[in-house]
Amino acid sequence: xxxxxxxxxxxxxxDDLSTLTxxxxxxxxxxxxxxxxxxxxxxxxxxxxxxxxxxxxxAKADSLLDHVGDGHHWGLDTTTEGGVTVLPPFSTIGxxxxxxxxxxxxxxxxxxxxxxxxxxxxxxxxxxxxxxxxFENMVDYHLSNDADITILYKHLTEMDRHAHIGHAYNLxxxxxxxxxxxxxxxxxxxxxxxxxxxxxxxxxKRSLLxxxxxxxxxxxxxxxxxxVIWSHLAxxxxxxxxxxxxxxIMDSIDSYYAHSMHLLQPHGxxxxxxxxxxxxxxQEVEEETACHDNALIRNSFIAHGCSIEGYVENSILxxxxxxxxxxxxxxxxxxxxxxxxxxxxLDHVIxxxxxxxxxxxxxxxxFTHPFVAEKNGxxx
Numbered sequence: 001x002x003x004x005x006x007x008x009x010x011x012x013x014x015d016d017l018s019t020l021t022x023x024x025x026x027x028x029x030x031x032x033x034x035x036x037x038x039x040x041x042x043x044x045x046x047x048x049x050x051x052x053x054x055x056x057x058x059a060k061a062d063s064l065l066d067h068v069g070d071g072h073h074w075g076l077d078t079t080t081e082g083g084v085t086v087l088p089p090f091s092t093i094g095x096x097x098x099x100x101x102x103x104x105x106x107x108x109x110x111x112x113x114x115x116x117x118x119x120x121x122x123x124x125x126x127x128x129x130x131x132x133x134x135f136e137n138m139v140d141y142h143l144s145n146d147a148d149i150t151i152l153y154k155h156l157t158e159m160d161r162h163a164h165i166g167h168a169y170n171l172x173x174x175x176x177x178x179x180x181x182x183x184x185x186x187x188x189x190x191x192x193x194x195x196x197x198x199x200x201x202x203x204x205k206r207s208l209l210x211x212x213x214x215x216x217x218x219x220x221x222x223x224x225x226x227x228v229i230w231s232h233l234a235x236x237x238x239x240x241x242x243x244x245x246x247x248x249i250m251d252s253i254d255s256y257y258a259h260s261m262h263l264l265q266p267h268g269x270x271x272x273x274x275x276x277x278x279x280x281x282x283q284e285v286e287e288e289t290a291c292h293d294n295a296l297i298r299n300s301f302i303a304h305g306c307s308i309e310g311y312v313e314n315s316i317l318x319x320x321x322x323x324x325x326x327x328x329x330x331x332x333x334x335x336x337x338x339x340x341x342x343x344x345x346l347d348h349v350i351x352x353x354x355x356x357x358x359x360x361x362x363x364x365x366x367f368t369h370p371f372v373a374e375k376n377g378x379x380x
């Protein structure tokens with residue numbers, strides 16, 4: 001797919017992940033014991049034959065950029081014109097300081113770079129939505145229908161009770177697959193009625209994208225590319241293309257926790273692990289995990305480099321976590337290099353990286369409202 005440019009849009013992320021995104025963007029948030037959320041978008045593009053990716057960056061992307069680098073960990077060809085190009089956040093246009101909310105102004109500030117590209121089509125995807133996808137099939141569908149834009153969606157039914165979607169668009173399509181109307185949906189409950197949830201992923205001709213950006217900037221009434229597209233549904237052929245596999249939309253701390261816990265259920269892990277060998281991440285030095293004689297582990301994911309002397313149940317531990325004697329961890333997510341002291345108790349908790357839980361501390365949350373500890377913090 002040399003004629004397709006990949007673009008990962010950080011500017012549309014719903015930043016409702018509590019302290020997890022205080023100093024990082026959503027795409028940099030760790031997930032499933034070994035990944036960052038952006039790994040899935042990069043892997044999908046690489047596996048689809050896309051070798052050139054632009055990263056529409058935001059102001060909190062420093063740790064993400066360090067993680068992504070030039071893209072070689074994801075198999076992107078960095079020897080020619082491939083790899084990852086970062087489009088930094090914009091601050092001014094000429095002498096005018098503008099409101100930086102939304103992605104349109106950001107895209108407009110890099111319009112010359114878009115004009116200079118050789119690719120005919122652009123595939124835009126988010127970092128905060130996890131799914132497995134071969135974009136070649138989506139591109140073929142787009143071309144065979146001669147569509148202006150093709151939008152990726154997930155059809156949610158009453159069987160998808162784990163969706164936990166806080167903010168999304170519901171697409172209504174006609175019998176030919178054309179999107180005819182769009183309505184915002186909040187705290188979507190699939191048990192109420194089926195919904196076609198927009199996955200914030202689209203294929204669009206580069207020339208059309210440039211035209212829409214320039215038109216919207218002249219009007220000055222929209223801030224987001226999606227708003228421009230929704231306003232043109234009557235005069236553009238916008239097609240819907242369904243994703244039938246695993247999907248996780250991370251737009252709140254509740255959804256992040258729920259999707260993480262879903263992985264610990266047999267059917268949830270099975271869904272997530274399909275084609276998982278084709279998901280790549282930045283390679284780190286892996287140390288051995290030490291489970292001592294006093295350790296007891298049940299239904300948990302324990303990453304490399306952990307040292308376990310206590311009790312761990314129904315939890316996800318990232319690399320380098322240390323659980324001391326007598327400590328108990330249940331229904332929790334413990335990120336890199338955290339230290340849990342003797343006799344501490346955690347239940348329904350999310351610890352960001354390098355948190356120290358002191359001896360005898362009791363941290364307890366609920367499934368819908370987990371307790372969240374900030375990175376590098378000390379809790380007692």
